[in-house]
Amino acid sequence: MIDFLLEANKKKDEILRDIAQLCQIPSVLDPTTATTGAPFGVACREALDCMLEIGKRDGFECDNVDGYAGHIDIGTGKETLGILGHLDVVPVNHEGWSTPPFEMVEKDGILYGRGVADDKGPLIAAYYAAKIVNELLPNPKLKMRIIFGCDEENGSSCMKYYFTKQPFPDMGFTPDADFPVVYGEKALAHYHLRGDIPQDNIIGIYGGVAANVVSEHCEAYVQGSYKQYKETFKAYLKEHSLNGSIEEEGNHTKFNIIGKAAHASTPDEGISAIVYLCHYLATISSNELVKFIDQYFYKDTHGKKLELMERGQMGVTTTNIGILHYKDGYVNSVVDFRLPHELSETELNSAISHAVQPLGLEIDYNYTPALFNDPKGEYIQTLHQAYVDLTGDTENQPQAIGGGTYAKTMPNCVAFGCQFPGKDHKMHQNDEEISIDDLIKACAIYAKAIYDLNQI
Numbered sequence: 001m002i003d004f005l006l007e008a009n010k011k012k013d014e015i016l017r018d019i020a021q022l023c024q025i026p027s028v029l030d031p032t033t034a035t036t037g038a039p040f041g042v043a044c045r046e047a048l049d050c051m052l053e054i055g056k057r058d059g060f061e062c063d064n065v066d067g068y069a070g071h072i073d074i075g076t077g078k079e080t081l082g083i084l085g086h087l088d089v090v091p092v093n094h095e096g097w098s099t100p101p102f103e104m105v106e107k108d109g110i111l112y113g114r115g116v117a118d119d120k121g122p123l124i125a126a127y128y129a130a131k132i133v134n135e136l137l138p139n140p141k142l143k144m145r146i147i148f149g150c151d152e153e154n155g156s157s158c159m160k161y162y163f164t165k166q167p168f169p170d171m172g173f174t175p176d177a178d179f180p181v182v183y184g185e186k187a188l189a190h191y192h193l194r195g196d197i198p199q200d201n202i203i204g205i206y207g208g209v210a211a212n213v214v215s216e217h218c219e220a221y222v223q224g225s226y227k228q229y230k231e232t233f234k235a236y237l238k239e240h241s242l243n244g245s246i247e248e249e250g251n252h253t254k255f256n257i258i259g260k261a262a263h264a265s266t267p268d269e270g271i272s273a274i275v276y277l278c279h280y281l282a283t284i285s286s287n288e289l290v291k292f293i294d295q296y297f298y299k300d301t302h303g304k305k306l307e308l309m310e311r312g313q314m315g316v317t318t319t320n321i322g323i324l325h326y327k328d329g330y331v332n333s334v335v336d337f338r339l340p341h342e343l344s345e346t347e348l349n350s351a352i353s354h355a356v357q358p359l360g361l362e363i364d365y366n367y368t369p370a371l372f373n374d375p376k377g378e379y380i381q382t383l384h385q386a387y388v389d390l391t392g393d394t395e396n397q398p399q400a401i402g403g404g405t406y407a408k409t410m411p412n413c414v415a416f417g418c419q420f421p422g423k424d425h426k427m428h429q430n431d432e433e434i435s436i437d438d439l440i441k442a443c444a445i446y447a448k449a450i451y452d453l454n455q456i
């Protein structure tokens with residue numbers, strides 16, 4: 001019986017050294033320095049070169065695919081297991097970090113720095129897991145191909161490009177989400193709605209920052225003196241326990257509501273400022289846009305009124321009107337939909353067209369299909385069992401999520417770790433962190449899973 005935790009612990013110093021090296025590179029998307037061979041800017045290219053150097057140093061075959069992504073091949077074998085991680089990171093705030101963000105700092109067994117958890121740390125943990133298996137298994141069935149891209153945070157164009165130049169591995173996982181294992185990711189669609197809608201008494205409405213975020217702020221400008229709205233609006237804020245304000249601005253009135261931001265895949269954790277403001281505006285205006293939003297989105301984050309509510313094996317449909325911009329009678333809005341695989345793109349499209357048709361708006365959309373792997377199938381079961389063996393946790397089961405990972409870029413791929421249940425790595429936030437123990441345990445789980453996949 002191999003003690004994978006012991007094996008992973010033997011690699012601890014090397015793992016930390018390599019993560020530290022990658023974290024020094026501020027590999028944030030930078031179109032201003034993009035060139036041929038560095039499509040996402042020089043820093044992303046530098047991170048790619050650094051990872052390729054690590055593979056070469058260890059004596060493996062490496063390949064760079066035009067600066068979009070690269071791979072390291074470990075071992076031989078007829079079938080290929082792909083391990084997909086990313087080297088790009090999201091930007092950092094200039095204030096709010098307790099340590100220099102582009103430096104891996106260790107304090108009391110915790111690593112801090114941009115990328116330690118998303119996704120440089122987990123990528124290195126998985127790389128060492130493959131190395132461990134390579135050392136332990138003389139005639140592996142699976143070749144391990146570590147694939148790393150440079151544009152995951154901005155749409156994964158890196159991996160899409162990579163797979164136009166390289167074959168799909170037979171199966172794969174991406175260490176860029178949660179343990180135990182993610183067997184499903186909902187379909188994702190962003191609908192852009194644009195066009196003219198008569199103003200009635202609405203001068204403008206502005207809310208939201210991104211399609212995939214529940215709007216925290218929304219303001220509206222309405223004709224008429226603030227005296228006529230003051231009482232009802234204040235009562236409305238109180239009734240719904242909302243923060244907001246109403247002000248007189250010349251001969252019109254400015255309304256403002258502060259909601260609560262949340263990721264669009266979990267809209268119930270937020271409070272949509274756009275929806276709550278439109279719900280109020282619908283009581284003081286006959287504007288068709290306001291009525292549309294009120295009708296289809298108020299107290300409905302699951303597409304019930306659009307007839308898109310579906311509670312499938314992956315959970316329930318979610319909807320989020322992330323951006324609303326309405327000025328001079330012209331609307332520009334983006335709505336985020338996440339759908340279980342039981343709902344088709346055609347069903348989604350016809351429901352949206354039906355609802356939007358009376359407004360006469362122009363619709364265009366982008367759609368990424370759902371990913372669904374049988375949670376009872378051998379592949380998911382093997383990964384899950386490796387997690388159970390190393391943690392003893394039989395309570396947390398394979399799950400489905402609303403977010404999208406690299407797993408959607410190739411067939412037979414799932415997200416696998418490395419955030420443990422109950423942990424918060426503060427990804428995309430100040431003071432991103434991961435504990436050394438969790439990283440080493442993740443490495444051991446990956447090694448056990450890869451080892452066991454070789455025995456099937």
Ligand SMILES: [Zn+2]
Nearest residue numbers: 118119152176
């Ligand atoms: Zn990530």
